[in-house]
Amino acid sequence: MKIGCPKEIKPQEFRVGMTPHAAHEAVAAGHEVLVEAGAGVGAGFSDADYAAVGARIADTAEEVFAASEMIVKVKEPQAEERKRLREGQLLFTYLHLAPDPEQTRDLLASGVTAIAYETVTDDRGGLPLLAPMSEVAGRLAPQVGAWTLQKANGGRGVLLGGVPGVAPARVVVIGGGVVGTHAARIAAGMGAEVTVLDRSLPRLRYLDDTFAGAFRTRYASAGDTAELVAEADLVIGAVLIPGAAAPKLVTRAQLSTMKPGAAIVDVAIDQGGCFETSHATTHQDPIYEVDGVMHYCVANMPGAVARTSTIALGNATMPFLMALANKGWRQACADDRHLLAGLNTHAGQLTYAAVGAALNLPVADAAKIVAERRAA
Known part of the structure; x- marks a missing residue:
């Protein structure tokens, strides 16, 4: 899979979606990793750190979004980033859609498949990526x-x-x-x-x-x-x-x-x-x-301590990131109900009930979407 990691553009957001260690894991598993130039600088990771583990450095965010099948970020995509998303692409990041109708509308219009860190669950009823x-x-x-x-x-x-x-x-x-x-x-x-x-x-x-x-x-x-x-x-x-x-x-x-x-x-x-x-x-x-x-x-309080936060987040997201890259999002969600809980949008459909309730929008059944697609 082609995995892209753009530089965060939310004001004073210094974290980065993938650490060099995560990029190393993905490259070692046979995936391509494309990192925007300077994406890791705020967290203390240089372009050379990413290049040393086999990632490719892209000059612009446009290149990252255009070339990647999966986009890995930290914060919700900003308005200019949402314009670059497309149907068939996978977005893996924090979303926090319930208080953000504008972002929700844009994600639905783009058709992107979006998995939100903050709604992925675990066996203990926790939120391991939050x-x-x-x-x-x-x-x-x-x-x-x-x-x-x-x-x-x-x-x-x-x-x-x-x-x-x-x-x-x-x-x-x-x-x-x-x-x-x-x-x-x-x-x-x-x-x-x-x-x-x-x-x-x-x-x-x-x-x-x-x-x-x-x-x-x-x-x-x-x-x-x-x-x-x-x-x-x-x-x-x-x-x-x-x-x-x-x-x-x-x-x-x-x-x-x-x-x-x-x-x-x-x-x-x-x-x-x-x-x-x-x-x-x-x-x-x-x-x-x-x-x-x-x-x-x-x-984005954790952005103030970007290095600690990036490493901590990377440790938590890496197993899910690798499952999505290795299996594709449908199979990964079919195999892991906790990852399925992270699915918030797909092909213009909202798939998370709490967001639908907050924004008064219809909600599709995520499990049925995964099952139908796999059967097809």
Whole structure:
């Protein structure tokens, strides 16, 4: 198979879809790999690193898209990239379609077969291709939250861990999944007073048992959430419904109860955000203020630590990438129901129910599409 890896063009996105190690695996298996010049530089990989393992370096993105049967990326294709996609081509990347009707329309119009990292599943009910970036974003959230709280950035001027004789910051983490667990762990490690909210009692018990009281847990009732948000110096939104738009868990009215200069970090912003006042920002201009509360809503947080993120993502995607290249997407999806769960569009049809529900679009049965094509 001809596999193409273009350079990411989303603002301040420094990750790359394939590491040299992934390119090496693909070339060794008999596939052709085409990498756009400079694609890996932001993550610390030179063109020479790719050439040394047998990949070919392309001068332009146009060449990569035109020559490749499968496009491997990190972020959702931007408008100019979507114009280069075509029916019969395979796209393997993060998509986050539920809050993005424009991208969804363009992908359906192109006819491309798109498999989204964030909806591929595993036997434990997890999201193995989202997990590494969730881990990175979760660990980054207290770090960027602490920066946002600094007075020069509009924050309250509160040090997350306090000092002897001065109380630490109060941090509330909404969601006890992968992002929330890592955020709570790091915030507690920085000395903050941390409370994690979740609606799953088994998850709360797990967090209590595993972290032995390093942070508090509370059931995420509307009342408890409102009370804790009002008291917080920093609130981290870490809620995920796979493939669907994030629920709005903190309203603007609740925001007005927060302390002046308090901060929120919305890690769910890729799926539309879990605060009513959230909108996506970039690393270049990451924060804004609403009603005296500072918002950090960067939609590609892991891009700030591009080398760590690229390697972590590459480790997770490589087995699926190789299955798609070795077998073709139909056979690979037929053999692996978890990879099939990643199928979001095919030949002008939407194939992921949560996206259809969010955007009020009809949804085709992915399993039937795979079965029909194989039978033909």
